[in-house]
Amino acid sequence: MAAQAQQDSAVDSVHTAAHDSVRDREISGEQAHLDRVYHRLEEKIHEAEFLMRDAAQRGQVGTPGALAERDAQVFRAGIHLNRLNSEFEDFLFGRIDLLAGKDGKKGPDGAYTAVEPAEGAIRPDDTADIAETLHIGRIGVLDEDYTPLVIDWRAPAAAPFYRSTPVDPGRVVRRRVIRSKGRRVLGVEDDLMRPEIRAFLDGRELPAVGDGALMAALGQARTHSMRDIVASIQAEQDLVIRAPAASVTHVEGGPGTGKTAVALHRAAYLLYRDRRRYAGGILIVSPTPLLVAYTEGVLPSLGEEGQVAIRALGSLVDGAEATLYDSPATARAKGSARMLKVLRKAARGALEPSGSPTRLRVVAFGRRLELEAEELAGIRRNVLGGTAPVNLLRPRARRLLLDALWEVSGAGARHTDPELAAELRSSFDEDVSTEDSFIAFLDAWWPELTPGSVLDAMADEKRLGRWARRVLTPGEVRRVARSLRREGRSVHDIALLDELHSLLGTPARPRPRRDPDAFDQFGGVEELMPQREESRRERAERLARERTEYAHVIVDEAQDLTPMQWRMVGRRGRHATWTVVGDPAQSSWSDPEEAAAARDEALGSRPRRHFRLTVNYRNPAEIAELASRVLALALPGAESPSAVRSTGVEPRFTVAGDSLAATVREEAARLLERVDGTVGVVVAMNRREEARGWLDGLGDRVVALGSLEAKGLEYDATVVVSPAEIADESPAGLRVLYVALTRATQQLTLVSAGRDEPDAHGVPDLLRD
Numbered sequence: 001m002a003a004q005a006q007q008d009s010a011v012d013s014v015h016t017a018a019h020d021s022v023r024d025r026e027i028s029g030e031q032a033h034l035d036r037v038y039h040r041l042e043e044k045i046h047e048a049e050f051l052m053r054d055a056a057q058r059g060q061v062g063t064p065g066a067l068a069e070r071d072a073q074v075f076r077a078g079i080h081l082n083r084l085n086s087e088f089e090d091f092l093f094g095r096i097d098l099l100a101g102k103d104g105k106k107g108p109d110g111a112y113t114a115v116e117p118a119e120g121a122i123r124p125d126d127t128a129d130i131a132e133t134l135h136i137g138r139i140g141v142l143d144e145d146y147t148p149l150v151i152d153w154r155a156p157a158a159a160p161f162y163r164s165t166p167v168d169p170g171r172v173v174r175r176r177v178i179r180s181k182g183r184r185v186l187g188v189e190d191d192l193m194r195p196e197i198r199a200f201l202d203g204r205e206l207p208a209v210g211d212g213a214l215m216a217a218l219g220q221a222r223t224h225s226m227r228d229i230v231a232s233i234q235a236e237q238d239l240v241i242r243a244p245a246a247s248v249t250h251v252e253g254g255p256g257t258g259k260t261a262v263a264l265h266r267a268a269y270l271l272y273r274d275r276r277r278y279a280g281g282i283l284i285v286s287p288t289p290l291l292v293a294y295t296e297g298v299l300p301s302l303g304e305e306g307q308v309a310i311r312a313l314g315s316l317v318d319g320a321e322a323t324l325y326d327s328p329a330t331a332r333a334k335g336s337a338r339m340l341k342v343l344r345k346a347a348r349g350a351l352e353p354s355g356s357p358t359r360l361r362v363v364a365f366g367r368r369l370e371l372e373a374e375e376l377a378g379i380r381r382n383v384l385g386g387t388a389p390v391n392l393l394r395p396r397a398r399r400l401l402l403d404a405l406w407e408v409s410g411a412g413a414r415h416t417d418p419e420l421a422a423e424l425r426s427s428f429d430e431d432v433s434t435e436d437s438f439i440a441f442l443d444a445w446w447p448e449l450t451p452g453s454v455l456d457a458m459a460d461e462k463r464l465g466r467w468a469r470r471v472l473t474p475g476e477v478r479r480v481a482r483s484l485r486r487e488g489r490s491v492h493d494i495a496l497l498d499e500l501h502s503l504l505g506t507p508a509r510p511r512p513r514r515d516p517d518a519f520d521q522f523g524g525v526e527e528l529m530p531q532r533e534e535s536r537r538e539r540a541e542r543l544a545r546e547r548t549e550y551a552h553v554i555v556d557e558a559q560d561l562t563p564m565q566w567r568m569v570g571r572r573g574r575h576a577t578w579t580v581v582g583d584p585a586q587s588s589w590s591d592p593e594e595a596a597a598a599r600d601e602a603l604g605s606r607p608r609r610h611f612r613l614t615v616n617y618r619n620p621a622e623i624a625e626l627a628s629r630v631l632a633l634a635l636p637g638a639e640s641p642s643a644v645r646s647t648g649v650e651p652r653f654t655v656a657g658d659s660l661a662a663t664v665r666e667e668a669a670r671l672l673e674r675v676d677g678t679v680g681v682v683v684a685m686n687r688r689e690e691a692r693g694w695l696d697g698l699g700d701r702v703v704a705l706g707s708l709e710a711k712g713l714e715y716d717a718t719v720v721v722s723p724a725e726i727a728d729e730s731p732a733g734l735r736v737l738y739v740a741l742t743r744a745t746q747q748l749t750l751v752s753a754g755r756d757e758p759d760a761h762g763v764p765d766l767l768r769d
């Protein structure tokens with residue numbers, strides 16, 4: 001027995017040693033390639049730096065055309081340099097070894113995934129030779145002789161790296177993920193797509209090493225910012241990322257299926273594929289500023305030219321920033337499509353603030369002329385008769401006032417000669433409209449309304465009641481008016497401001513002149529020389545700010561947009577193509593059907609392509625199983641995505657003792673010891689402030705969040721505090737609880753309070769089987 005065991009262990013160690021030496025050999029092969037790549041990258045960086053220096057030395061003189069060309073060159077070199085520098089880390093991450101193939105058809109997305117091995121590429125004895133090896137990286141790098149050293153992950157040639165599976169391998173024999181840090185290759189993880197054949201490269205059999213890259217990526221500790229997934233995009237995700245940009249790409253999938261990751265990688269892909277088209281901008285809409293902060297660093301290349309703007313719903317309107325939350329009932333009224341009717345009335349009604357003048361007195365042709373309240377009201381009614389935006393009606397109001405004053409003056413009737421009458425009329429108009437009292441009257445009687453001033457007018461419950469008659473209930477009127485009296489704006493107010501902006505209209509104004517540049521010797525050239533006045537980053541930010549419409553709009557967590565928010569986002573993509581990602585089961589909006597109708601209106605009749613993501617990469621099976629119990633209550637019949645891994649750690653149930661604060665703090669501290677990364681403590685919205693205090697002094701790896709703030713985020717571990725409180729918070733409470741339960745990548749603790757009716761094991765009523 002002992003002899004046998006000894007023999008086995010000897011065999012094992014021979015195997016391990018052999019395996020290690022294969023692995024070392026493979027790693028050093030990749031290292032040699034990576035060294036070549038970095039050598040070439042450095043050459044490219046020097047080239048770009050040289051170009052910039054050289055251009056700068058060529059001074060400020062030349063023809064305007066030459067200067068513009070020089071600046072364009074510096075600008076391009078700057079972008080290139082920035083890209084090389086920002087993608088420098090972990091530059092190379094993949095490799096595929098391919099059989100000889102026949103030229104297949106290009107798919108609709110430009111990818112050649114249909115390519116099959118050529119006739120005879122696999123010999124009858126199931127052996128084959130590798131015909132081509134491609135390395136995949138963050139951007140493409142060509143050798144001096146233009147052979148590709150690295151293929152950009154977004155290029156069609158890289159698609160098989162993501163799409164090939166053992167079921168549908170195409171030409172790929174081996175798919176390799178290369179793990180590196182800086183310039184050192186640390187490891188390789190291989191998947192054999194055709195395990196049935198023996199393939200040879202340069203006369204040596206192709207080995208497979210490692211345990212699979214995906215699992216390694218999923219097990220890593222989380223930080224407060226999201227990582228890219230370029231090295232491990234899965235086939236079903238790749239189909240979405242590379243879907244043609246025409247019309248609407250609609251993606252659904254449960255928690256953790258990579259919707260956000262896919263949306264961001266899609267933006268990078270679209271820019272790569274068609275930079276010119278997307279010079280019109282890509283807007284990524286996120287539900288919360290927290291999710292924007294979490295995702296905005298994912299792909300450095302996204303921010304580089306000001307083409308991609310990642311904005312929270314509460315920051316979509318320039319000059320306004322949401323800082324407040326509304327109660328669910330108030331949010332429900334403000335977000336509903338009914339609000340449109342109220343705003344239409346308010347936009348016109350707000351013209352009559354108390355204190356608006358009721359009489360107009362002017363002196364013209366030596367006579368005092370007056371218009372009384374009744375006449376003024378008639379004129380106002382007349383002007384407001386159509387649907388044109390109120391602020392654009394001011395010239396018409398001015399005209400009708402002058403008409404009425406002319407009428408009162410009787411001057412028209414005294415002059416029968418039409419030419420003379422017309423001349424007289426024009427000097428009358430000139431006289432009156434430059435008179436201070438007329439100007440002051442018009443400013444007060446038909447002021448230019450701002451969206452903010454109308455919203456402020458709606459804070460008056462009586463007036464709002466008038467504008468909302470038969471549309472909002474008295475209770476809703478009270479709540480909305482009260483909420484508008486607070487200092488600051490809520491995320492739902494921002495959509496109202498945007499709606500008002502389009503209802504009110506903006507009168508045309510002369511464009512402010514830019515200050516001339518002291519260095520400029522040629523008029524008109526300054527537009528072509530942005531980098532002299534502002535850094536590239538500033539320019540990118542300015543472009544993003546100034547843009548009001550986009551070429552492509554990506555909506556993340558689309559299930560949460562209210563009808564009013566859909567209208568706001570829709571206005572930014574009237575001529576755009578769209579990518580919409582979401583999960584109805586996670587919707588925190590009370591009336592998903594109303595929101596779906598608003599979404600359909602925003603997207604119009606554009607054709608849709610539907611995709612479904614089915615694998616949960618975030619939660620281990622133990623947590624996913626618990627969450628699926630809430631899903632069954634929240635959306636009976638809905639399918640949970642299948643979890644891709646399991647940790648063997650079951651969710652932990654605890655019951656708060658006398659102090660909820662002490663129990664939560666204790667549980668958070670316990671989890672901080674068990675995980676390397678972040679811990680999120682999710683509470684009902686009205687406990688947010690309180691909960692921050694509970695965690696004082698525990699460090700910045702742990703954060704407290706209101707249930708609605710947890711949307712889209714993830715942590716190594718989470719503490720979900722009182723599931724019943726979260727579920728009872730709003731009509732969408734169960735779906736919000738489902739979101740809270742699906743944030744952890746490793747461990748989940750539930751703290752129950754009395755309201756949760758925990759059983760003897762601490763399992764709250766809502767989560768019992």
Ligand SMILES: Nc1ncnc2c1ncn2[C@@H]1O[C@H](COP(=O)(O)OP(=O)(O)OP(=O)(O)O)[C@@H](O)[C@H]1O
Nearest residue numbers: 229232233234255256257258259260261617618712
């Ligand atoms: N192919 C992949 N390789 C590695 N990690 C992945 C992959 N796909 C997704 N992930 C990881 O899974 C996690 C969940 O992804 P993401 O946040 O995009 O999911 P989601 O569908 O938007 O989730 P939710 O609906 O809950 O907000 C992230 O950590 C992401 O990096």
